[in-house]
Amino acid sequence: MGLNLTQKMFANKLEHDVWPGEIYYLEPDLVMTHDHQGPMTIREFESMGDIKVWNPAKIIFVMDHRTPSQTLTSVENHQKLRKFAKKHDITRFYDVGEGICHDLVAEHADVKPGMIFIATDSHTVTAGALGLFATGIGSSEMASLFATGKVWLKVPETIKVVLKGNLQKGVMGKDVALYLLKILKTGGADYKAMEFGGDGIASLDMADRMSLCNMCLEMGAKNAIFPVDEVTVQFYREKGLEITPLFPDGDAPYERVIEVDLDRLEPLVALPFSPDNVFAVSQLDKEYPLNQSIIGTCTGARYEDLKIAAEILKGRTVHKGTRMLIVPATRAAWLRAAREGLLEIFVSAGAMVNVPCCGPCGAYGMGVLAEDESSITTGSRNFVARMGAPGALIYLSNSATAAASAVAGKIVDPRNYL
Amino acid sequence: MTTEIKGKVFCFGDDIDTGQIIPGSYVVLTDPYELASHVFEDVAPEFRSQVEQGDIIVAGKNFGTGSSREHAPKAIKYAGISAVIAKSFSRIFYRNAINIGLLAIVLPEADKISKADRLTILLEQGKIRNHTKGEEYNFALPPQIMLDIFNAGGIIPYTLNVLKTRC
Ligand code: SF4
Numbered sequence: 001m002g003l004n005l006t007q008k009m010f011a012n013k014l015e016h017d018v019w020p021g022e023i024y025y026l027e028p029d030l031v032m033t034h035d036h037q038g039p040m041t042i043r044e045f046e047s048m049g050d051i052k053v054w055n056p057a058k059i060i061f062v063m064d065h066r067t068p069s070q071t072l073t074s075v076e077n078h079q080k081l082r083k084f085a086k087k088h089d090i091t092r093f094y095d096v097g098e099g100i101c102h103d104l105v106a107e108h109a110d111v112k113p114g115m116i117f118i119a120t121d122s123h124t125v126t127a128g129a130l131g132l133f134a135t136g137i138g139s140s141e142m143a144s145l146f147a148t149g150k151v152w153l154k155v156p157e158t159i160k161v162v163l164k165g166n167l168q169k170g171v172m173g174k175d176v177a178l179y180l181l182k183i184l185k186t187g188g189a190d191y192k193a194m195e196f197g198g199d200g201i202a203s204l205d206m207a208d209r210m211s212l213c214n215m216c217l218e219m220g221a222k223n224a225i226f227p228v229d230e231v232t233v234q235f236y237r238e239k240g241l242e243i244t245p246l247f248p249d250g251d252a253p254y255e256r257v258i259e260v261d262l263d264r265l266e267p268l269v270a271l272p273f274s275p276d277n278v279f280a281v282s283q284l285d286k287e288y289p290l291n292q293s294i295i296g297t298c299t300g301a302r303y304e305d306l307k308i309a310a311e312i313l314k315g316r317t318v319h320k321g322t323r324m325l326i327v328p329a330t331r332a333a334w335l336r337a338a339r340e341g342l343l344e345i346f347v348s349a350g351a352m353v354n355v356p357c358c359g360p361c362g363a364y365g366m367g368v369l370a371e372d373e374s375s376i377t378t379g380s381r382n383f384v385a386r387m388g389a390p391g392a393l394i395y396l397s398n399s400a401t402a403a404a405s406a407v408a409g410k411i412v413d414p415r416n417y418l
Numbered sequence: 419m420t421t422e423i424k425g426k427v428f429c430f431g432d433d434i435d436t437g438q439i440i441p442g443s444y445v446v447l448t449d450p451y452e453l454a455s456h457v458f459e460d461v462a463p464e465f466r467s468q469v470e471q472g473d474i475i476v477a478g479k480n481f482g483t484g485s486s487r488e489h490a491p492k493a494i495k496y497a498g499i500s501a502v503i504a505k506s507f508s509r510i511f512y513r514n515a516i517n518i519g520l521l522a523i524v525l526p527e528a529d530k531i532s533k534a535d536r537l538t539i540l541l542e543q544g545k546i547r548n549h550t551k552g553e554e555y556n557f558a559l560p561p562q563i564m565l566d567i568f569n570a571g572g573i574i575p576y577t578l579n580v581l582k583t584r585c
Contacts, residue, residue, distance in 0.1 A: 023561060036445050037486060043448045044574055051581070066446060073446045122486040122510055138488035138514035144577040152563050186433060187480035191509050220480070222509055274433060362442040362485075383435045383484060385460045386442070 002249020006193040009133035036065040037120035044143035054149030062101035099330030099356035129209035131228035163200030165263035173208025174398040177215035178268040182278035190220035207304035270396040292375035293406035296327030300378025305399035319409030324351035421541035432478035439490040454496035482511020519572035
């Protein structure tokens with residue numbers, strides 16, 4: 001029997017075939033922490049005494065959650081991380097203002113196909129879009145990894161998702177994720193890998209793939225993974241890197257196969273308070289008025305998200321009574337949007353544009369909601385109190401829907417605005 | 419080694435996410451006792467004053483979903499909770515709990531247990547005794563590596579042992 005993509009990631013490292021259920025100790029190719037889980041990681045690491053990190057060249061630090069400098073505690077945390085990095089010769093340090101960790105490691109090609117990438121963030125699964133094994137762990141385990149260079153991993157069972165047809169205008173990778181959440185529900189892919197394939201993947205650009213892999217975490221997935229196809233090869237070629245395509249074997253084992261017909265997929269929205277409470281925007285039972293619309297977070301604030309939002313907002317204005325906040329995921333995305341005039345379109349339409357950071361994803365210093373307010377967001381979570389008061393309503397959508405809905409002041413189908 | 423844990427039960431429902439366990443605004447903190455003082459602050463503010471050392475949380479499916487913050491299991495542990503029993507856990511929470519020395523047990527029949535029931539967990543035997551109801555439930559043990567980490571007191575003491583044997 002052949003190997004699926006996740007098995008291949010393990011097999012590549014171990015130089016022998018592996019099967020679901022087996023447990024291995026591995027040395028990751030790359031690890032990452034950030035200013036939210038980093039301080040705890042350092043605390044635990046230092047509790048082990050005056051020891052050195054196993055390999056500073058394989059460690060990345062990112063200041064993205066509590067940035068720009070928000071409170072005294074968050075600034076002190078940034079300082080702690082800078083000092084630790086200096087002491088341990090960790091030079092791969094993305095400081096305040098660079099952007100969100102998951103976007104940065106892709107944009108800068110820190111992560112490459114075939115790697116084992118471990119980070120102290122649940123959405124580490126995002127990087128699987130680039131054809132690698134990427135998963136999250138907690139701070140103490142990262143402290144242990146810093147010390148030993150090893151992590152134990154169980155080879156997961158894989159759910160295969162076969163995409164057919166083509167993604168339509170106004171429909172994005174985020175909608176594929178919401179569709180799968182509707183089927184699998186939160187926890188439906190617990191401990192499992194999700195592997196994407198089928199002819200339809202060709203119509204998903206890297207931004208779509210990253211949003212999709214990102215939200216597999218909300219299904220509980222351990223990792224999500226795309227094959228290394230022409231889209232991936234092109235993505236790296238633009239960064240001056242040549243990579244080799246990689247596909248699963250034809251007779252690889254899958255626990256379950258789900259087919260998605262992209263031709264028929266519509267813009268979807270997750271209503272409060274769970275990412276799996278999913279409905280088609282065109283079929284909503286009533287009006288959903290909005291106090292706020294957010295284009296931000298590692299789930300939907302890449303250049304492609306900004307571009308489609310600008311397409312919708314051009315010559316239109318944000319609804320009175322609805323505030324719109326746009327937070328590009330990285331400095332490079334911000335800069336490109338600035339150069340191409342997208343930021344001017346946003347500000348002219350009445351939106352606010354902020355510096356790259358996690359910000360509105362979890363009420364980190366911006367985009368906070370009051371008890372009786374509601375917001376649509378391109379983020380990944382609409383849990384109780386995620387963006388402020390426990391009663392505030394959060395709706396999850398793609399960036400086109402968030403932009404069109406900002407104009408309408410209520411949730412609307414973006415296809416009528418494109 | 420036998421690990422017997424006794425305590426009375428606090429019940430929680432399905433999909434309790436890490437943000438409900440410890441709100442995002444406290445993730446900037448690292449002191450476990452400080453974290454514990456804010457446990458379940460938004461969703462069950464009474465919990466903190468009612469919990470006694472050794473008590474047990476029993477929850478529905480997908481407990482600990484959401485962020486990777488180990489602040490969540492730490493807030494629970496340092497509030498006095500000795501174990502969390504749930505129908506299912508989100509992966510990172512489960513791993514984090516064991517890594518910081520909080521027992522996490524997957525029990526599909528968790529809803530047979532009610533608030534204030536008195537339980538004894540016999541870890542090595544994979545058994546939970548419900549003294550209030552006179553019932554017994556069996557659970558599957560986690561992989562040996564997780565038991566080793568838990569029995570060492572968490573992944574930090576476990577790692578210290580690994581480092582010691584290396585040099
Ligand atoms: S944007 Fe949100 S989901 Fe992404 S890393 Fe930041 S806090 Fe986590």
